[in-house]
Amino acid sequence: MTATLSNNDSTTADLPSDAPPIPEGATMVTVKIERFNPEVDEDLHWESYRVPALPTDRVLNLLHYIKWYIDGTLTFRRSCAHGVCGSDAMRINGVNRLACKVLLKDMFAKSGETTITVEPIKGLPVNKDLLVDMEPFFEAYRAIKPYLVTSGNEPTRERTQSIAERERFDDTTKCILCAACTTSCPVYWSEGSYFGPAAIVNAHRFIFDSRDEATEERLDILNDQDGVWRCRTTFNCTDACPRGIQVTKAIQEVKRALMFRR
């Protein structure tokens, strides 16, 4: 099927013949998806699909329904399907979320409507439909040296670390590299060279790790013109994080470390 605008107001009678029966308690919702197929499309464009949905369904379930029964070419990433791998970040009703963690009933409660818009995350090149090129995101991640740096001989057993020392950077170790924070940041949208929140979160994870010895080096990297000072503290990143990481706070802590370092 080539990409054409479909009829917005198809009814249940238009449901595909091989679709499973509509479960009890389901209502029809409209899922409006921003689509792009580089082989045929000049630009991104919207297409709408009518899909039966239970209040306990997640947006991911609706995307699967469309892919399995309406248009097999709909492309998006997903893997673990419960918020651990971080593959399915997308812009849902205008905010960055993981499709596997957004329940339909929560969306109804907020808007009272039955239209859900789904777009690819912003600020990264769109490859196809909801799938973006993640390479610039991972490039920023790699730039902050995201690995433990130590000197001297490795211990025979483990390095010790007190419970309090380990707790110090617990929050930023929860990151799943889904890019929801970075691609919700207005600074990142306008200036792609900015490291973005996720890279800073991952730098924070090592800067505040008592075992690490490369704090100065990482702080130098983040002191760069594309580093932490670009942050305008809009808190979009904290709102977007599906892991509940206090992203803006982490960025502020890195800024403070820069200000007070010797």
Add this chain to the structure above:
Amino acid sequence: MVEIERHDYDVIVIGAGGAGLRAAIETRMRGLRTAVVCKSLFGKAHTVMAEGGIAASMGNVNSSDDWQVHYRDTMRGGKFLNNWRMAELHAKEAPQRVWELETYGALFDRTGDGRISQRNFGGHEYPRLAHVGDRTGLELIRTLQQKIVSLQQDDHAEHGDYEARLRVFAECTVTELLLDSGRIAGAFGYWRENGRFIRLHAPTVVLATGGIGKSFKVTSNSWEYTGDGHALALRAGASLINMEFVQFHPTGMVYPPSVKGILVTESVRGDGGVLRDCEGRRFMFDYIPEVFKDSYADDEQEADRWYSDPHGNRRPPELLPRDEVARAINNEVKEGRGTPHGGVYLDVASRLSTEEITRRLPSMYHQFRELADVDITSEKMEVGPTCHYVMGGVEVDPDTAAARVPGLFAAGEVAGGMHGSNRLGGNSLSDLLVFGRRAGLGAEQYLRQLGADRPEASEPDVDAAARRALAPFDAGESPAAENAYTVHAELQQIMNDLVGIIRDGDEMRSALESLAELERRSRNLAVMEGNRQFNPGWHLALDMSNMLLVSECVAKAAVRRTESRGGHTRDDHPEMDPAWRRTVLACSWRDGAVEVTEQEQPPVRADLLELFELAELRKYFTEEELTGIPDGSTSVGRS
């Protein structure tokens, strides 16, 4: 044929989970040019979903622990069907691998004196699982990913090229292994993004592709678990062993339907959670099998005392190995004592304080609150069995991870033998690191022996692989064209209903007929829409042949094994039979069909047998095998 992108390496690692990354780190550190090929983005592998921890007898929490105790627990968990040598290597080397991971930078929860903390888990005699809250797998993957980034930055400093010695080919699927006179010569695949083909040439391939769970309807496994490595190995001439053993994790979510099958970590029980029927009764006391009676408490008082005094009391039966707990839950539901949504209750709310629950089980707290609207600090969870792990896999040499095909290695879930008929929780992450490293070493050793005599894939083989990969595009014209999504749904239903947690000979024979019919239909699997640019319909059509082949292995081996053991329970043969312990079923691929043969289990080395009391061995072994084993043994501790 158009020119196909070609790369030359020493080692191709297929899969970027714990085993694959650990193998790649080993080969790169030994100077071998290494390619890692994975279906998902780098860092998203199924390993991230492991929650509870990594088993290693470091003895940080209970100093009585050592490798012998871990070995015994592993063999008991697997009902002595384990490859004894793999279990030995695993128990001995797991602590080194955990400490090594810590030096790579892994975060761990700590003891009061700053060492790696360890938690209790089903089937493990002592607190043994090193962990990070309930996100241990995520930390394991992230740490290995970080190590690889650091190695690539070293290479950049030295050679001016990040990928000089180690490159990750992400979102790239291997469809076939390339051979030269029966030896590994490389791998053929396609980029998911643009559908273009790629050929990787190397004399060694390490399979680290994980499991097969997406062949079952209710599963905790991710979308990539389509048995690719199992099928690649089989088609290349390797054998698969123990394929009848599939682990159903006792506690998956059962409600709401959209999240059915998602895992509820065993740590909930390890940290004090208990299972209850619809009337609140702790039913697990009714299900302690004879072989475990000595080590599990038979009343609630003793079971509860165990948490504070593990030496003076026996363990709670909620911590029996997974196969036992899963069967018990299945039976409770079948006899009408289940919950409204067809599970049983898992209760941690009445056992731990709110603060303890949110600190020790944060992911579970959020998972239930967000996906099921259940607050586990005040309400009970509803849980039921979910397909979780396949014990069966590529038959390998225990020390080198080498398969029967020269140049082919396998590690992690795709390899068979280590876990016998049932895997203990926490033994998977340690398996990945121990045998991932060993597979890397095995590949190096093979390459050294090979010298300059490198196999070369033939052009006709490459062309044929390309043609097979494109077949689903041609089938679209046929009136018999089949939709891959439909065939997949039917397969999952068949495996779930007929080759699932409780099996029966007649049902499985009918499953085999249905599978044969599905296989016939699958030859007409067609891409209905679109072309090669990131086309999920095409990808699934190619994955389907792997799932069908592996499902056939599971069903055929399961029909053949006429006993119940571990992850293989038959209604028509409910007893465990010592004679069957000596037999390993091996699947091979002959003339386009799966053939199952019986192999003799290698006898356990005498000094390892002597770690057990004779009375216990008698429950598993034939008398003939036990002649000459001294009575009253060197066994330490209870059981």
